[in-house]
Amino acid sequence: MRLYRAILYRLMLAVITLWLLSVIVFAGCQILPGDVGRAILGPFADARSVAALNHQLGVDRPLLVQYWSWITGMLHGNMGQSYTYRAPVAPFIGHALLNSLKLAGIAFVLVVPLGILGGVVAALRVNTWVDRTIVIAGLSATVVPEFVSGIVFIMVFSIWLRIFPLTATPPSHAGFFTTIYYLLMPSIPLFMILFGYIARMARAGMIEALTSDYTRTAVLKGLTYRQVIWRHVLRNALLPTITVIATQTGYLIGGLVVVETLFNYHGIGSLIFAAAKAKDFPMLAAGILVIGVVYVGANLIADLLYSALNPRISFGGRE
Amino acid sequence: MQDATAAALEVRDLDIAYRVRGRDRQVIRGLSFRIGRGETFGLVGESGCGKSTVALAVTRYLPNNGRVRAGGIRIAGEDALAMDAAALRRLRTRSISMVYQDPGRALNPSIRVGQQVAEVFEIAGVPASERMDRAEAMLERVRIVDAGRVMSRYPHQLSGGMLQRVVIAMALAVDPTLLILDEPTTALDATVEAEVLDLIETLRAEMGSSVLFIGHNLAVISRMCARVGVLYAGTLVEEGPTRDVFAGPRHPYTVGLLRCLPQAGLSKHKTRLDTIPGFLPTSLAGIRGCVFAERCGLAQDICRAEEPPLIPVSEGRLSRCHFHEQAPDLPRSTPPAPLANRQKTQAFRPVVRAAGIGKTFGSPTAPIYALRDISIEIWPGETLGLVGESGSGKTTLAKLLLGLTAPDPDGVIELNGQKLAPVATKRQPAELEALQIVFQNPDAALNRSQTIRRIISRPMRKLGGYRGGKLATKLTELMSHIRLAERYLPMRPRQLSGGLKQRVAIARAFAGDPRIVVCDEPTSALDVSVQAAILNLLADLQAEQGVSYLFVSHDLRVVRYISDRIAVLYLGRLMEIGPAEAVFLGPHHPYTESLMAASASEEAGGSLRLKGEIPSAMRPPSGCVFHTRCPRKIGAICEEQEPALIQREGDHAIRCHLERDQLGRADARP
Numbered sequence: 001m002r003l004y005r006a007i008l009y010r011l012m013l014a015v016i017t018l019w020l021l022s023v024i025v026f027a028g029c030q031i032l033p034g035d036v037g038r039a040i041l042g043p044f045a046d047a048r049s050v051a052a053l054n055h056q057l058g059v060d061r062p063l064l065v066q067y068w069s070w071i072t073g074m075l076h077g078n079m080g081q082s083y084t085y086r087a088p089v090a091p092f093i094g095h096a097l098l099n100s101l102k103l104a105g106i107a108f109v110l111v112v113p114l115g116i117l118g119g120v121v122a123a124l125r126v127n128t129w130v131d132r133t134i135v136i137a138g139l140s141a142t143v144v145p146e147f148v149s150g151i152v153f154i155m156v157f158s159i160w161l162r163i164f165p166l167t168a169t170p171p172s173h174a175g176f177f178t179t180i181y182y183l184l185m186p187s188i189p190l191f192m193i194l195f196g197y198i199a200r201m202a203r204a205g206m207i208e209a210l211t212s213d214y215t216r217t218a219v220l221k222g223l224t225y226r227q228v229i230w231r232h233v234l235r236n237a238l239l240p241t242i243t244v245i246a247t248q249t250g251y252l253i254g255g256l257v258v259v260e261t262l263f264n265y266h267g268i269g270s271l272i273f274a275a276a277k278a279k280d281f282p283m284l285a286a287g288i289l290v291i292g293v294v295y296v297g298a299n300l301i302a303d304l305l306y307s308a309l310n311p312r313i314s315f316g317g318r319e
Numbered sequence: 320m321q322d323a324t325a326a327a328l329e330v331r332d333l334d335i336a337y338r339v340r341g342r343d344r345q346v347i348r349g350l351s352f353r354i355g356r357g358e359t360f361g362l363v364g365e366s367g368c369g370k371s372t373v374a375l376a377v378t379r380y381l382p383n384n385g386r387v388r389a390g391g392i393r394i395a396g397e398d399a400l401a402m403d404a405a406a407l408r409r410l411r412t413r414s415i416s417m418v419y420q421d422p423g424r425a426l427n428p429s430i431r432v433g434q435q436v437a438e439v440f441e442i443a444g445v446p447a448s449e450r451m452d453r454a455e456a457m458l459e460r461v462r463i464v465d466a467g468r469v470m471s472r473y474p475h476q477l478s479g480g481m482l483q484r485v486v487i488a489m490a491l492a493v494d495p496t497l498l499i500l501d502e503p504t505t506a507l508d509a510t511v512e513a514e515v516l517d518l519i520e521t522l523r524a525e526m527g528s529s530v531l532f533i534g535h536n537l538a539v540i541s542r543m544c545a546r547v548g549v550l551y552a553g554t555l556v557e558e559g560p561t562r563d564v565f566a567g568p569r570h571p572y573t574v575g576l577l578r579c580l581p582q583a584g585l586s587k588h589k590t591r592l593d594t595i596p597g598f599l600p601t602s603l604a605g606i607r608g609c610v611f612a613e614r615c616g617l618a619q620d621i622c623r624a625e626e627p628p629l630i631p632v633s634e635g636r637l638s639r640c641h642f643h644e645q646a647p648d649l650p651r652s653t654p655p656a657p658l659a660n661r662q663k664t665q666a667f668r669p670v671v672r673a674a675g676i677g678k679t680f681g682s683p684t685a686p687i688y689a690l691r692d693i694s695i696e697i698w699p700g701e702t703l704g705l706v707g708e709s710g711s712g713k714t715t716l717a718k719l720l721l722g723l724t725a726p727d728p729d730g731v732i733e734l735n736g737q738k739l740a741p742v743a744t745k746r747q748p749a750e751l752e753a754l755q756i757v758f759q760n761p762d763a764a765l766n767r768s769q770t771i772r773r774i775i776s777r778p779m780r781k782l783g784g785y786r787g788g789k790l791a792t793k794l795t796e797l798m799s800h801i802r803l804a805e806r807y808l809p810m811r812p813r814q815l816s817g818g819l820k821q822r823v824a825i826a827r828a829f830a831g832d833p834r835i836v837v838c839d840e841p842t843s844a845l846d847v848s849v850q851a852a853i854l855n856l857l858a859d860l861q862a863e864q865g866v867s868y869l870f871v872s873h874d875l876r877v878v879r880y881i882s883d884r885i886a887v888l889y890l891g892r893l894m895e896i897g898p899a900e901a902v903f904l905g906p907h908h909p910y911t912e913s914l915m916a917a918s919a920s921e922e923a924g925g926s927l928r929l930k931g932e933i934p935s936a937m938r939p940p941s942g943c944v945f946h947t948r949c950p951r952k953i954g955a956i957c958e959e960q961e962p963a964l965i966q967r968e969g970d971h972a973i974r975c976h977l978e979r980d981q982l983g984r985a986d987a988r989p
């Protein structure tokens with residue numbers, strides 16, 4: 001029962017977070033532009049057509065009414081009309097989100113196992129050259145901003161060596177492997193930043209577990225090294241890492257904006273960036289809200305995963 | 320191969336060093352001792368003496384930077400230091416087992432208890448179909464009721480006493496030749512400790528294992544071990560039959576250690592505790608003579624020039640002292656007479672008065688009474704000792720007085736006759752200044768990034784309004800009161816030893832001239848020699864400044880020494896309150912009686928031993944809350960009707976249905 005209560009509580013928190021986000025996004029999009037019709041039609045349009053457009057867009061109604069129709073629309077999957085394209089926002093967002101998930105997915109598939117492996121290996125060889133190499137490599141990779149590493153990769157691999165394509169967008173009807181081929185290089189800057197974090201967490205967790213009393217108990221029982229590591233150390237060591245991985249989705253989204261723009265890739269990051277430049281507020285608001293949903297969802301999943309793996313959370317209560 | 324006639328453990332000329340910043344730091348030097356089959360040997364010493372390192376070396380679990388530089392360890396005749404990985408595993412599986420301090424951490428938090436016990440049988444080669452049954456049988460053997468249910472629990476769902484039983488079950492599952500116990504009960508309550516020690520004793524006798532018992536608690540060692548070795552600075556300074564060594568120590572260090580203990584019958588009004596001056600040597604490298612010479616009241620020139628060998632002083636007894644015959648006459652290091660009480664003014668009202676305070680947690684439908692209807696008074700210049708097992712509400716009461724949590728609305732707390740706001744944030748600066756606290760763990764209480772000067776002067780500035788020259792004078796004055804040299808002022812907490820840190824915490828509490836200081840287990844994390852110095856300091860400060868203490872502790876000897884009056888809590892109820900000697904000598908409450916039975920060192924059980932653990936405050940027993948464990952329970956009346964707290968004689972009140980002459984007394988016990 002406690003478990004269901006906990007899930008319900010987290011869900012409620014998630015809903016409240018998203019609602020707050022929607023208010024902020026909405027307010028931001030209302031307050032900043034001043035006059036939407038003027039912003040769209042430009043400084044030389046006459047006042048009557050601006051007013052007509054405002055009326056058509058509904059932006060001359062009271063704010064609360066506007067918010068209500070916007071948010072109910074959102075809930076029904078109706079994200080409004082893009083100013084720039086004069087077309088429904090939803091398909092753009094859907095398409096871009098799918099692209100971004102592909103890119104982020106590849107980065108994650110690469111970085112999670114490798115990061116954990118790096119951390120575990122470093123911890124098992126703590127204070128040796130192996131450990132130092134991994135730690136220093138992770139640390140230095142983390143501090144290189146993704147636009148720097150991205151540009152370097154483009155110069156080296158696309159322009160000079162010509163191994164990888166310049167853009168991340170695969171030709172239409174590209175197969176699975178071609179898509180991965182196109183996405184591989186753009187995912188590397190993301191990989192570099194996340195690797196350090198994950199490896200560091202995994203390493204710290206491992207070291208803590210290795211020096212713990214229960215590991216000592218396991219060794220003194222007469223278990224082999226392998227048994228000690230697999231049965232007693234790994235599970236406890238990697239629990240905290242899971243949470244870190246989930247919270248890194250937040251970073252990942254920020255990183256996506258840069259990488260997608262750099263590699264000319266139509267993802268949610270570049271979409272939002274373009275929408276912000278073009279003052280396309282329905283698109284911007286919908287994009288941000290969708291990212292909010294992804295972020296909150298990822299954290300929710302991480303929480304649940306953590307409590308599923310950690311007996312101390314799921315049941316609670318002492319005898 | 321194992322030799323059934325060889326000693327269970329033989330340690331010879333052991334020399335261990337840790338490599339710290341490129342240098343070898345010696346921690347054990349020339350240590351030799353032998354534990355015969357079925358024998359119990361205790362290794363006793365204060366923190367830093369190297370006793371745990373011995374356990375690590377014997378189990379071959381020294382950290383990476385630790386190294387055995389010389390000497391040998393033989394377990395059941397086999398050379399433990401020469402073993403390869405496979406032989407070592409065999410040794411660990413079959414011949415040695417270990418139980419250590421914190422059972423909560425000794426078990427894997429994410430694996431069910433049953434599986435962890437069964438694993439031992441798996442390694443021993445028991446077929447998979449039998450392992451779980453064997454594990455359950457083993458849990459029953461360590462007297463776990465409802466073992467089947469415990470099997471499916473995770474460690475965090477069990478209490479400390481229960482966990483230690485599980486660890487003991489794992490350790491004894493394979494019938495080891497040598498059982499190593501490293502402070503196995505230090506983390507447990509006195510009543511639980513007594514039970515666990517009983518259990519270890521019984522099982523050991525049944526199985527005939529040999530025991531290496533490592534500890535700092537002399538009372539526990541003397542109960543559990545036939546022979547004892549006293550370790551000081553990595554060196555064995557005295558060895559012999561436990562009873563003889565503790566009754567007539569022949570090394571000045573052992574003499575000093577025993578004198579630090581607040582013995583029954585001692586009180587702060589009669590005599591100050593003796594202490595051991597100085598500190599453990601920081602390095603053993605430069606010492607040519609006796610390791611104890613720097614702190615020894617008998618030291619002569621020869622002591623610094625020539626290391627004494629282990630000298631046989633009588634049958635089976637050794638002492639590493641040139642002057643072992645004079646050891647019993649070691650001069651005191653502190654004057655015995657307590658400070659004259661300078662503040663002997665007649666008080667007309669208590670400093671603190673709490674009337675009908677309680678604390679309820681949980682929801683209104685499922686209330687948890689952490690504390691219920693407590694009324695106490697603390698008078699100027701007196702110490703009220705607060706005792707009870709963990710879960711009895713001691714800490715909650717301390718928190719209520721300090722305003723760290725608000726009591727239930729109907730209670731009243733007064734300071735010098737003025738009603739106090741329920742939470743500290745609403746109290747006046749003068750009130751905050753008057754009510755201070757010293758915690759158990761000075762590390763957690765002191766800001767690590769600040770200097771000692773800053774830590775101590777902050778409350779002076781904030782609460783007392785001192786500035787500039789006045790502040791400096793006040794600081795100097797305080798430092799001399801606390802007997803803390805001024806050279807510590809620019810240091811940070813981590814540069815100080817545990818005892819010095821506790822002194823800083825006390826200095827901070829006294830910075831604003833408090834009227835009452837809540838001392839929450841202030842010495843339980845400290846070694847006995849440091850504890851003695853801190854207790855002396857608290858008593859001296861009380862005599863000089865007329866301050867009052869609320870002294871929370873689980874150590875009854877300490878409480879008896881320092882307290883004028885004692886309050887006994889059980890499950891949030893005040894069971895007994897009265898003058899210290901009256902509470903200790905009785906007639907006293909059956910719970911008080913049981914607590915004392917548990918802490919009495921020599922007593923090996925009996926009908927007064929408390930069974931089981933303190934019930935949950937969520938479902939307190941009906942009637943007298945103690946009836947589920949009471950050794951003197953009368954019958955139905957105890958289950959149905961809660962007795963009132965009744966004044967018996969003078970200001971000694973007891974909450975029990977029994978008449979005065981039916982209650983237990985200390986002198987009536989065998």
Ligand code: SF4
Binds near residue numbers: 571618
């Ligand atoms: S040898 Fe000398 S310094 Fe050492 S304990 Fe004996 S009397 Fe003291």
Ligand code: SF4
Binds near residue numbers: 909910945949953962
């Ligand atoms: S009232 Fe009964 S159960 Fe309670 S302490 Fe007294 S004798 Fe024991």
